[in-house]
Amino acid sequence: MEREAFLEQIRLKGPAPENLPHPLREMAEIPLVRYVRDLSDPVSAFIEVANEIGANARLISSADEMTEMLDQLRDAHDVKTAVLSKDPEVDVIRRRFASGTASFQAVEFDSFVAASSVDLGVTGAAFGVAATGSLVMYPNRAGGRSSSLLPPVHLALVDEKNILRDSSEVFRKMGERFPDGLPSQLIFASGPSRSGDIGGVLTVGVHGPGHVWIGVLKD
Amino acid sequence: MKDLLEGTTLRQRARAAIADEHLSEALEQASDRLTNLKLIGSSALENYEELRDAGRYIRGRVIANLSQVLGKLTDNVEASGGKVFFASDGAEAAEYVSRVAVNAGARTVVKSKSMASEEIHLNDALENLDIEAVETDLGEWIIQLAHQTPSHIIAPAIHLTAQDVSDIFNKISEGDLSDVPSELCAFAREQLRQKFLESDVGVSGVNFGIAETGTIAIVTNEGNGRLVTSLPRVHVAIMGMERVVETWEQFDVMLALLPRAATGQQITTYVNMVTGPRRPGEADGPDEFHLVILDNGRSDILGTEFQEILHCIRCGACLNVCPVFRQIGGHGYGWVYSGPVGAVLTPLLNRAEEAGELQDASSLCGACWEACPVKIPLQDLLLGLRRKKAEDAGGIQKAMWRGWAAAWSRPRAYKESVRSAATMSKIVPEQFAPKGWRAGRKIPRAPKGTPSFRSWFESGEK
Numbered sequence: 001m002e003r004e005a006f007l008e009q010i011r012l013k014g015p016a017p018e019n020l021p022h023p024l025r026e027m028a029e030i031p032l033v034r035y036v037r038d039l040s041d042p043v044s045a046f047i048e049v050a051n052e053i054g055a056n057a058r059l060i061s062s063a064d065e066m067t068e069m070l071d072q073l074r075d076a077h078d079v080k081t082a083v084l085s086k087d088p089e090v091d092v093i094r095r096r097f098a099s100g101t102a103s104f105q106a107v108e109f110d111s112f113v114a115a116s117s118v119d120l121g122v123t124g125a126a127f128g129v130a131a132t133g134s135l136v137m138y139p140n141r142a143g144g145r146s147s148s149l150l151p152p153v154h155l156a157l158v159d160e161k162n163i164l165r166d167s168s169e170v171f172r173k174m175g176e177r178f179p180d181g182l183p184s185q186l187i188f189a190s191g192p193s194r195s196g197d198i199g200g201v202l203t204v205g206v207h208g209p210g211h212v213w214i215g216v217l218k219d
Numbered sequence: 220m221k222d223l224l225e226g227t228t229l230r231q232r233a234r235a236a237i238a239d240e241h242l243s244e245a246l247e248q249a250s251d252r253l254t255n256l257k258l259i260g261s262s263a264l265e266n267y268e269e270l271r272d273a274g275r276y277i278r279g280r281v282i283a284n285l286s287q288v289l290g291k292l293t294d295n296v297e298a299s300g301g302k303v304f305f306a307s308d309g310a311e312a313a314e315y316v317s318r319v320a321v322n323a324g325a326r327t328v329v330k331s332k333s334m335a336s337e338e339i340h341l342n343d344a345l346e347n348l349d350i351e352a353v354e355t356d357l358g359e360w361i362i363q364l365a366h367q368t369p370s371h372i373i374a375p376a377i378h379l380t381a382q383d384v385s386d387i388f389n390k391i392s393e394g395d396l397s398d399v400p401s402e403l404c405a406f407a408r409e410q411l412r413q414k415f416l417e418s419d420v421g422v423s424g425v426n427f428g429i430a431e432t433g434t435i436a437i438v439t440n441e442g443n444g445r446l447v448t449s450l451p452r453v454h455v456a457i458m459g460m461e462r463v464v465e466t467w468e469q470f471d472v473m474l475a476l477l478p479r480a481a482t483g484q485q486i487t488t489y490v491n492m493v494t495g496p497r498r499p500g501e502a503d504g505p506d507e508f509h510l511v512i513l514d515n516g517r518s519d520i521l522g523t524e525f526q527e528i529l530h531c532i533r534c535g536a537c538l539n540v541c542p543v544f545r546q547i548g549g550h551g552y553g554w555v556y557s558g559p560v561g562a563v564l565t566p567l568l569n570r571a572e573e574a575g576e577l578q579d580a581s582s583l584c585g586a587c588w589e590a591c592p593v594k595i596p597l598q599d600l601l602l603g604l605r606r607k608k609a610e611d612a613g614g615i616q617k618a619m620w621r622g623w624a625a626a627w628s629r630p631r632a633y634k635e636s637v638r639s640a641a642t643m644s645k646i647v648p649e650q651f652a653p654k655g656w657r658a659g660r661k662i663p664r665a666p667k668g669t670p671s672f673r674s675w676f677e678s679g680e681k
Binding site for chain 2: 001002003006007008009010011013014015016017020021022024025026027030031033034035036037049053109110111112115116131132133134139140143144145146149167168171172174181182183184185186187188189190191192193194195196197198199200201203204205206207208209
């Protein structure tokens with residue numbers, strides 16, 4: 001159907017009758033979402049919430065702590081191969097793979113084929129959202145969509161200064177966050193992929209990563 | 220999905236559902252679990268009630284200005300490189316999506332959950348062209364393999380046990396799968412991942428269109444929504460025309476409400492916001508993005524007393540609290556949408572004579588209104604549909620109601636009618652009461668010699 005005809009048909013319908021039992025009321029302004037949880041320290045709140053929803057999140061303040069996390073991650077999930085996204089945060093560990101000091105192999109992310117055959121996806125995140133434990137990611141930053149999606153384990157690195165209080169800090173400041181326009185895909189990812197569709201029992205990893213590790217990089 | 224509306228009655232479907240003990244137990248457990256989670260989820264916010272009011276206001280504003288909002292959405296989708304198709308009915312929508320699939324040379328289409336696609340019978344249309352349509356939401360895939368229909372909007376396969384799922388999967392697996400959910404889940408991952416990697420077209424629904432930037436948002440917990448919009452070369456999103464907001468500020472409120480009302484989560488695992496196809500330099504993502512905006516009867520609801528049903532954001536909260544749904548489940552309603560929202564939408568979007576009994580599948584208790592994150596007064600709408608049905612009904616029924624209304628609006632006539640009803644109930648044999656009404660009821664009979672309430676009250680005795 002033609003656009004104009006379709007929209008005209010809607011326009012002609014007119015407003016709903018006025019004498020409804022529960023009339024609609026005007027609202028002066030759209031309220032903010034207010035949380036019971038104390039979010040005054042977004043970094044610790046982010047780590048706390050992310051761990052509550054099934055991720056393994058921690059603050060990383062030294063190269064040794066990074067090594068410790070990578071070793072734990074390798075041992076926990078038998079990681080032999082990884083794909084590295086183009087997010088700037090990944091540069092912190094890219095050198096290890098280049099110099100051969102990392103404890104597993106890594107390839108660069110150039111297509112979903114690269115991401116579909118490895119044990120681990122290493123990406124950055126533009127933001128962390130404290131109220132919901134969410135990672136905010138997008139393809140023009142990561143180099144594509146699937147490095148945080150296809151591998152069974154996902155490790156995300158996010159700068160401490162990019163931890164935001166809540167989603168309003170993104171959604172109500174879109175112009176400021178994306179001055180050059182929106183990315184083709186904006187992802188909020190919060191914890192591991194989950195499903196309750198078999199017998200009502202929670203299972204993880206049916207499509208997305210079943211295990212999510214998060215390193216919050218201290219300045 | 221198959222339409223059950225044709226050929227079965229509400230009563231038959233309800234009876235079948237109630238006779239299924241496992242279904243009853245699973246429904247009760249799932250409904251209780253989701254209702255409790257919703258309470259926990261909403262209590263994590265200081266101003267959940269204020270946000271419900273905001274949600275109702277936002278939805279009302281959008282629906283009142285729908286043609287402008289859709290115009291803006293369309294302009295912005297096109298500006299970001301996407302294509303928009305306006306479908307006045309299901310056949311037009313299914314035909315467009317089929318054409319896109321054929322042009323892409325698709326042999327397999329992967330789908331993330333979309334009720335709009337069920338409404339337009341997309342899978343049948345694709346299969347007629349020898350294109351395989353694969354549901355990738357785990358629950359939807361299970362019931363697709365079992366040739367069944369969803370029993371719950373949020374948990375479509377809740378009526379099946381892990382053993383049932385194991386039996387269904389074992390028909391396509393070479394090995395012997397146990398009934399351990401994690402093992403079954405791993406099998407599904409492997410099977411469906413292959414489908415994702417080899418499909419040329421991904422079809423998704425839309426939870427919200429965001430007009431100011433031409434974005435569509437999809438929420439999922441499993442991640443299939445991300446896969447559908449990341450791997451195939453073509454992405455088609457199908458959106459009921461009312462599923463849109465104007466601004467990101469409005470979206471922020473709706474996203475605070477939807478997952479909390481649906482499953483009690485603070486946010487779904489994934490929120491996926493798509494603006495056009497992939498851009499130069501990106502390693503993956505679709506080359507083509509199509510948005511299908513579907514009317515299919517919705518514009519007939521605009522401007523009527525039932526308009527507020529178009530505010531619905533499909534969270535399923537009204538299902539879980541509904542005393543009728545909790546007994547009969549999704550199968551009882553016989554079409555895509557179930558529970559109180561289904562009882563309102565189904566008669567409005569289908570020919571009334573096919574769905575004519577559904578508005579009766581409610582106790583009008585108002586629990587749905589209380590649960591609704593955007594405060595749709597579902598019981599008013601159900602009552603309105605019943606009234607409309609009675610007005611449309613012919614002859615005897617209409618005359619009876621007219622007589623009843625006349626009698627009960629005048630004191631003297633009321634008194635006489637009650638007295639004569641009392642007398643009649645003593646002398647008229649039970650068989651003369653309408654058969655449908657009599658089923659499951661016992662006609663109350665006062666013991667001989669009992670005075671009427673009126674005569675007792677007037678006598679002043681205690």
